[in-house]
Amino acid sequence: MSGPLASLKVLDFSTLLPGPFASLLLADMGAEVLRIESPTRMDLLRVLPPHDHGVSASHAYLNRNKRSLALDLKQAEAVEIVRQLVKDHDIVLEQFRPGVMERLGLGYEALKAINPKLIYVSITGYGQTGPYKDRAGHDINYLALSGVASYTGRRDSGPLPLGVQLADVGGGSLHAVIGLLAAVIARQQSGVGQYLDVSMTDCAFSFNAMAGAGYLACGVEPEWENQVLNGGSFYDYYRSRDGRWLSVGSLEPAFMQQLCAALGRPELAAQGLSPKPEQQKALKQQLQIEFEKRSFAELCALFAAADACVEPVLSLSEALEHPQLKAREVVSQVPRGDGSTQAQMACPLKFSQGLPAPRHIGAAVGAHSDEVLAELGFSARRIDELRRAKVIK
Incomplete structure (x- = not known):
C-alpha cells in the first residue's frame, strides 16, 4: 500500500x-x-x-x-x-x-x-x-x-x-x-x-471566521464572554459536584430541550432561545446549580442516553479509552x-x-x-x- x-x-x-x-x-x-x-x-x-x-x-x-x-x-x-x-x-x-x-x-x-x-x-x-x-x-x-x-x-x-x-x-x-x-x-x-x-x-x-465576519461587516467588536460561542451564552463548561467538567453545546432547540429534560428542569429550555445577555446569564447560573447537584459519573451516565450535545471533559488517558476514539x-x-x-x-x-x-x-x-x-x-x-x-x- x-x-x-x-x-x-x-x-x-x-x-x-x-x-x-x-x-x-x-x-x-x-x-x-x-x-x-x-x-x-x-x-x-x-x-x-x-x-x-x-x-x-x-x-x-x-x-x-x-x-x-x-x-x-x-x-x-x-x-x-x-x-x-x-x-x-x-x-x-x-x-x-x-x-x-x-x-x-x-x-x-x-x-x-x-x-x-x-x-x-x-x-x-x-x-x-x-x-x-x-x-x-x-x-x-x-x-x-x-x-x-x-x-x-x-x-x-x-x-x-x-x-x-x-x-x-x-x-x-x-x-x-x-x-x-x-x-x-x-x-x-x-x-x-x-x-x-x-x-x-x-x-x-x-480563524476569526464568525467574529471577524461580524466585525468587518457590522462593526461588532468581539470581547471576552460577549459572543454566543465564547462564554457569552450557556454554551460553556460546567463543573460537577466533585470538581470535574462537562461541555454543553446544546444550541439548537431540540438539544436544549433534551438538556433541560435530563436535568429535570424542562422549564429552562425557553431561556436558551433568548438572545438577551441577562437571560443567558441567568440560565447559566441555573444550569451550574443543576450540574453541581450531581457527580461527574452521574452526569456522564445521565447524558450518555441523551442526544443533547453534552460531553465530559476527558483527560488524555480517558480519551484513549473512550469507545468512540477506540473505534x-x-x-x-x-x-x-x-x-x-x-x-x-x-x-x-x-x-x-x-x-x-x-x-x-x-x-x-x-x-x-x-x-x-x-x-x-x-x-x-x-x-x-x-x-x-x-x-x-
Whole structure:
C-alpha cells in the first residue's frame, strides 16, 4: 500500500512543530520526505521531554516515516548536494526567517532555475513581507496579534493560554499542506511550480471566521464572554459536584430541550432561545446549580442516553479509552527499529483504500546520509571524505 501522495518527494528543512507536523501528514499519506538537518545545530524538539528509550516522544512522533540527511549548509559542498536533490524533488518546505535560504544560495529563485516544477513552501510567524517579517514569535504571539486571544478567555482572568498550538498547527502546518497540494494540482495543469508564503499570523487571523465576519461587516467588536460561542451564552463548561467538567453545546432547540429534560428542569429550555445577555446569564447560573447537584459519573451516565450535545471533559488517558476514539483507531504502533514499537497518534485521515503502515519513528540525525548520497551516485570513498570534512554526519 503506497498511499495517495506516493508520487511526491519532499525536502524538509523545518524544525520544531509547524513544518514537521505538515511533513508528517505528507509522509503518513505516502510522500517520500527527506529531512535536511544541521549536524551541529540540533532541532530542539529532539531534546524535548518526555523521553522514551532515550528519544523525545515528540520528535519520534512528528518525524516518523521520514529520512534524515545531516548537512552543514554553510559549506559549499552541502549546498551542491541540495541542488542535486532538488532536481528530482517536488517540494521544498522550510521554516527559517525570511532571507536565510537566499543567503545560503537555496532560495526559491535559485532552486527554480534547477527545477521549474518545484513547489517551494516557506512557513514563518509573520510572512515574507511587512514590518514584522524578521521578528521572532511563538504560537501565543500569533494568536495575540491576530485578535483571537482578545475574545478567547474570561473577563476576570483575561486570555487563555491554549493547551494546543493553534497557530502553529492549525495555521502553519495545515495551511501549508492545503496550499502545497493546491500547487501540485495547479502544476498538473501548467507544468510549473510556484512559491507559497505561509504566515502563521495570517492563518490565525482567518480563524476569526464568525467574529471577524461580524466585525468587518457590522462593526461588532468581539470581547471576552460577549459572543454566543465564547462564554457569552450557556454554551460553556460546567463543573460537577466533585470538581470535574462537562461541555454543553446544546444550541439548537431540540438539544436544549433534551438538556433541560435530563436535568429535570424542562422549564429552562425557553431561556436558551433568548438572545438577551441577562437571560443567558441567568440560565447559566441555573444550569451550574443543576450540574453541581450531581457527580461527574452521574452526569456522564445521565447524558450518555441523551442526544443533547453534552460531553465530559476527558483527560488524555480517558480519551484513549473512550469507545468512540477506540473505534476510530486513533493510535498506531510504530516500529522503533529494534524490533519493538512505540504507541503514537495515528494519521487522523481515513482513506477508503487505506494508508501505508507506519515505517519507523523519527530517525537519528543523519541516519540516512549514506543511503541518500549513494542514491545520488556518491561513492563510499567520497561519502567518507565529506564526513571527515564535516560536510555531512
